[in-house]
Amino acid sequence: MHDRGYYEEFGGAFIPEVLHATFDELEEAFRDARHDPRFWQDYETLMSTYSCRPTPLTYAENLTEHFGGARIYVKREDLNHTGAHKANNVMGQGLLVKRMGKKRVIAETGAGQHGVATATMAAKFGFDCTIYMGEVDVERQRPNVFWMERLGAQVIPVREGTRILKDAINEAFRDWVTHMETTHYVLGTACGPHPFPEMVSYFQSIVGQEAREQILEREGRLPARVYACVGGGSNALGIFHGFMNDGVELVGVEAGGKGIQSGLHASRLSSPDASVGVAQGYKTYFLQDGDGQMRETHSVAAGLDYVGVSPILAALKHRGRVRFEAATDEEVVQALALTVRKEGLIPALESAHAFVQAFKEAPLLSSRDIVLINQSGRGDKDIFTIADAFGDPKWQKFIMDKGEKYRA
Amino acid sequence: MLESYLKERLQSRKILLMTHIVLGYPSFDESYEVVKAMVESGVDLMELQIPFSEPMADGPVILRANQEALARGAKVSQCLEFADRVCSEFSIPFLFMTYYNILFKYGVASFAQAMTHSGIGGAIVPDLPPEEGKDYLEAMEHNRLSPIFIFSPSTSLERMRFLASLTKGFVYCVARTGVTGAQTSFSQDLQSYLTRCRAATSLPLALGFGVKDRADIDFLTGKVDIAVIGTQTIRLIQEKGVGAVGNFIAGLR
Numbered sequence: 057m058h059d060r061g062y063y064e065e066f067g068g069a070f071i072p073e074v075l076h077a078t079f080d081e082l083e084e085a086f087r088d089a090r091h092d093p094r095f096w097q098d099y100e101t102l103m104s105t106y107s108c109r110p111t112p113l114t115y116a117e118n119l120t121e122h123f124g125g126a127r128i129y130v131k132r133e134d135l136n137h138t139g140a141h142k143a144n145n146v147m148g149q150g151l152l153v154k155r156m157g158k159k160r161v162i163a164e165t166g167a168g169q170h171g172v173a174t175a176t177m178a179a180k181f182g183f184d185c186t187i188y189m190g191e192v193d194v195e196r197q198r199p200n201v202f203w204m205e206r207l208g209a210q211v212i213p214v215r216e217g218t219r220i221l222k223d224a225i226n227e228a229f230r231d232w233v234t235h236m237e238t239t240h241y242v243l244g245t246a247c248g249p250h251p252f253p254e255m256v257s258y259f260q261s262i263v264g265q266e267a268r269e270q271i272l273e274r275e276g277r278l279p280a281r282v283y284a285c286v287g288g289g290s291n292a293l294g295i296f297h298g299f300m301n302d303g304v305e306l307v308g309v310e311a312g313g314k315g316i317q318s319g320l321h322a323s324r325l326s327s328p329d330a331s332v333g334v335a336q337g338y339k340t341y342f343l344q345d346g347d348g349q350m351r352e353t354h355s356v357a358a359g360l361d362y363v364g365v366s367p368i369l370a371a372l373k374h375r376g377r378v379r380f381e382a383a384t385d386e387e388v389v390q391a392l393a394l395t396v397r398k399e400g401l402i403p404a405l406e407s408a409h410a411f412v413q414a415f416k417e418a419p420l421l422s423s424r425d426i427v428l429i430n431q432s433g434r435g436d437k438d439i440f441t442i443a444d445a446f447g448d449p450k451w452q453k454f455i456m457d458k459g460e461k462y463r464a
Numbered sequence: 465m466l467e468s469y470l471k472e473r474l475q476s477r478k479i480l481l482m483t484h485i486v487l488g489y490p491s492f493d494e495s496y497e498v499v500k501a502m503v504e505s506g507v508d509l510m511e512l513q514i515p516f517s518e519p520m521a522d523g524p525v526i527l528r529a530n531q532e533a534l535a536r537g538a539k540v541s542q543c544l545e546f547a548d549r550v551c552s553e554f555s556i557p558f559l560f561m562t563y564y565n566i567l568f569k570y571g572v573a574s575f576a577q578a579m580t581h582s583g584i585g586g587a588i589v590p591d592l593p594p595e596e597g598k599d600y601l602e603a604m605e606h607n608r609l610s611p612i613f614i615f616s617p618s619t620s621l622e623r624m625r626f627l628a629s630l631t632k633g634f635v636y637c638v639a640r641t642g643v644t645g646a647q648t649s650f651s652q653d654l655q656s657y658l659t660r661c662r663a664a665t666s667l668p669l670a671l672g673f674g675v676k677d678r679a680d681i682d683f684l685t686g687k688v689d690i691a692v693i694g695t696q697t698i699r700l701i702q703e704k705g706v707g708a709v710g711n712f713i714a715g716l717r
C-alpha cells in the first residue's frame with residue numbers, strides 16, 4: 057500500500073496479513089480508475105441512465121413558512137434507484153469490480169438499503185452476491201430482505217455479537233479473508249480500512265458537486281448551513297464535499313437514540329461517551345468501554361446504529377470544520393411526521409435525523425439564509441418501523457388480518 | 465529468549481506443540497485447569513487470547529468463546545493477573561494473542577510493561593500489520609518481548625522477508641486463507657508454501673489453522689517446527705469438558 061489513508065490520527069489499515077495483497081490490488085485498481093478520466097464519465101453516465109442523477113434539489117416552501125426562518129432546501133438522494141445515496145457508492149464500486157475482473161460481491165447491511173443497492177448492482181452486472189445482515193436488522197427491515205432475495209442475493213442473518221451492523225461487518229470480513237481471490241467486499245460507508253473511507257467518499261462526492269451547482273443556479277448564493285445524518289458518514293461526506301472550501305457551516309447529526317443521558321444511542325462525535333480506538337480495520341472514535349470492548353448502541357434507524365464513524369469525519373471534527381449534534385428517536389419520528397404532512401416528502405428514519413437539527417436551527421436564522429438538508433434516503437422502506445413509531449391502529453389491524461390469512 | 469528456548473527444545477523433540485486458549489472461557493478457574501493439564505501433558509508453549517468483542521480473524525468457535533468470556537465479565541486486568549499466575553507456576557513460555565484495540569486502550573507502552581512484569585514472552589496481534597505497529601514494535605523491543613508476525617499463503621516472498629525481519633522468536637504461518645476453525649487439508653499443496661516460508665527466514669516456523677489431530681501433526685513433522693492447536697481444544701472443552709484436555713494433548717505426539 058502506498059499510503060495508509062490517515063486523516064490526522066484517524067484511519068489507517070489494520071488488516072490481517074491474509075488481506076494484505078487484496079488491499080494492495082484494491083488500492084491500485086482505485087488509483088488507476090481515479091486517474092482515468094473515462095472512469096468518472098462512465099460513472100456519471102451509469103448514474104444518469106440507471107439511477108436518477110442528478111437528483112433534484114427541492115425547495116421546501118411549506119416547511120420554510122412553518123418555521124419562519126431560513127429557506128429550507130432538500131437534496132433528494134431518496135430519488136436514487138433503490139431509494140438512497142447508497143446506490144452511488146455501490147454502482148461506483150461495481151464499475152471497479154468489473155475493472156478488477158472479480159465475479160462475486162459481498163456486503164454488510166444495517167438498514168438494508170446498502171444490501172438492496174448491492175444486490176441490485178450484482179443483478180445488473182451479473183455478479184454472485186452474499187449480504188450479511190444482523191439478525192436484529194433482518195427483523196426490523198424485513199421488506200429489504202425480501203427484495204435482496206428476489207434480486208438473487210443470499211442474505212445471511214448474523215447471530216453473533218450485538219446482531220446489528222458492526223457484527224455484519226465482521227462477518228463480511230470473515231467471508232472476504234476466505235474468498236478474496238474471486239470476491240470484492242463492497243463496504244457500504246466511509247469506514248473500515250484504507251482505501252474504503254477515501255473510495256466511498258469519492259463516489260459520494262457526486263452529491264455535493266451537484267448540490268453546490270444546483271443551489272447556485274437557483275439562489276445565486278451558497279447555503280449558510282448543510283445538514284446530514286451520520287451513520288458511518290458516507291452521505292454526510294458526500295454532500296459536505298461540495299462545500300468543504302466554502303464558508304458554509306457543515307452539521308452532522310448522529311443517532312441520539314433514547315437520549316445521550318440514557319446511554320442508549322449511537323453518538324460517537326457528539327457525546328462524551330466515545331473514545332479513540334482501533335476496530336474493524338481502522339482507527340476512529342468508538343463507543344467502547346475502558347478495556348476497549350465495543351458497547352451496544354441504539355437507534356430507531358438501523359443505518360445509524362453503529363459503534364464507529366468515518367475517520368474522515370473524526371478528523372473534520374478535530375479541525376473544527378464540521379459540527380456534530382444528536383437527534384433522539386422521538387424527535388426523529390416527529391420531524392418525519394411533519395415533513396410528510398407539510399411537503400409530501402418521506403425521508404428515511406436515518407435522514408430524518410438531519411431534518412431534526414435543521415428544524416431546530418432554521419427559525420433562529422434570517423429569511424435571507426439558506427439551509428440545505430440531505431435527504432439521504434426514502435422512508436417508505438421503513439413502513440414497519442414507522443407504523444410502529446406512529447402506533448397506527450389501521451396498519452396493525454391490517455398486519456394481524458394478513459397474519460391470520462397466512463396461518464389459514 | 466524465545467528463539468533459543470525453541471531451538472533448544474527442538475534438539476530433543478521433532479515438532480513442538482503450541483496451544484491456544486481464550487482467557488475467561490468458560491471461566492478463569494477453568495482456564496487455569498486447562499493450562500495446567502496442557503503443561504502437564506507436554507505442551508511446549510501457549511497462546512493466551514485476551515477476549516475482544518470484535519475478533520475479526522476468528523471463526524465461530526473462538527468467536528463464541530470470546531463472546532462468552534466477555535458476557536461473563538472477563539476484564540483485561542483479570543487476564544493480566546491470570547498471566548502473572550501461570551507464568552510463575554509453569555515453566556513453559558506464554559504469549560498473549562489479542563486484537564490491537566486491547567493494547568491501544570491500555571496504552572501500548574504500559575501493556576508491554578505489564579507483559580514483562582507478568583513474564584509473558586511475546587504477542588500475536590493479527591489485526592496489526594507492522595506498518596501500523598511503530599509504537600508496538602518500539603514497546604516490544606524496549607521490553608525485550610517477541611512480536612510475532614504472521615505469514616499467509618497470499619504473502620509474497622519479499623513481504624515474508626520484511627515480516628521476518630521484524631519478528632522475534634518464531635513466525636506464525638497460517639495454513640490457508642480464511643478464519644480459525646475451518647477445515648484445512650494437509651496435503652502436498654502446503655509444501656510449496658512452506659518452502660517459501662522456509663526460504664524467507666531462519667526463525668522457527670509455527671503452523672496453525674485447522675490442525676486437529678495426530679495425523680495432521682505427523683504430516684507436519686519435519687516440515688515445520690511448531691504445530692498450533694487452536695480451535696480443536698476449545699471444541700473439545702465444549703463437548704467433553706476440561707477433563708478431556710490432558711489425554712487429547714498427550715495423544716498428539
Ligand SMILES: Cc1ncc(COP(=O)(O)O)c(C=O)c1O
Pocket residue numbers: 140141142166167168169170244245246285286287288289290291292358359360404406407432433434
Ligand atoms: C437512508 C440512509 N441514510 C443514511 C445512512 C447512514 O449511512 P451513512 O452515514 O454512511 O450515510 C443509511 C445507512 O444504511 C441509510 O440507509
